[in-house]
Amino acid sequence: MSEQLYRYVWKNNSKRASFYGRTCRLIARGSRNTVELEFLDNGERTFTSGNSIRKLKGPRMENITEVFDVIDVSDEDVFFPLGIFLSLKAAKEALKTGPSDEWESDSFRDSDICTVEVRKRPIGFGGIGRPLLTISWEQEYNEEKDEFFWSEGREHENQSWT
Numbered sequence: 001m002s003e004q005l006y007r008y009v010w011k012n013n014s015k016r017a018s019f020y021g022r023t024c025r026l027i028a029r030g031s032r033n034t035v036e037l038e039f040l041d042n043g044e045r046t047f048t049s050g051n052s053i054r055k056l057k058g059p060r061m062e063n064i065t066e067v068f069d070v071i072d073v074s075d076e077d078v079f080f081p082l083g084i085f086l087s088l089k090a091a092k093e094a095l096k097t098g099p100s101d102e103w104e105s106d107s108f109r110d111s112d113i114c115t116v117e118v119r120k121r122p123i124g125f126g127g128i129g130r131p132l133l134t135i136s137w138e139q140e141y142n143e144e145k146d147e148f149f150w151s152e153g154r155e156h157e158n159q160s161w162t
Helices: 014-019 088-094
Strands: 005-008 023-029 034-039 045-049 053-055 066-072 080-085 113-122 130-142 147-150 154-157
Antiparallel strands (some): 005 023, 005 053, 066 113, 113 130
């Protein structure tokens, strides 16, 4: 069973205003609609009215059947996983900025081209997934600034598998 998360919605005094908008989980329910909450950002606990929280909506873990892997395939011999996303849209959004120092892959650092695949795969055993999208960036040189930069990514839709 998935744990339900809540958002604190009251802000009518300074203490409640400091809780406003934060994500929390319900620890216990007491009499007269009293609840004990634990905030996820720092583990702080408080007692308050059950009317002060609302259920968070969104995907619950038991409803997730597939994920989208972002993989650096710049090196033909080895590929490096860069991240896992719950939707293709989220994966594409994360790739908008292009290659980043935050990526733990080294395969593109000594190359002029970085190529990334977004693969759809089921949760559990399912192999390396089905490639849905390939994005490539080329490293270019700006003479005025005397620095290298990554060009805008070019997307290539992969042929659908039957």
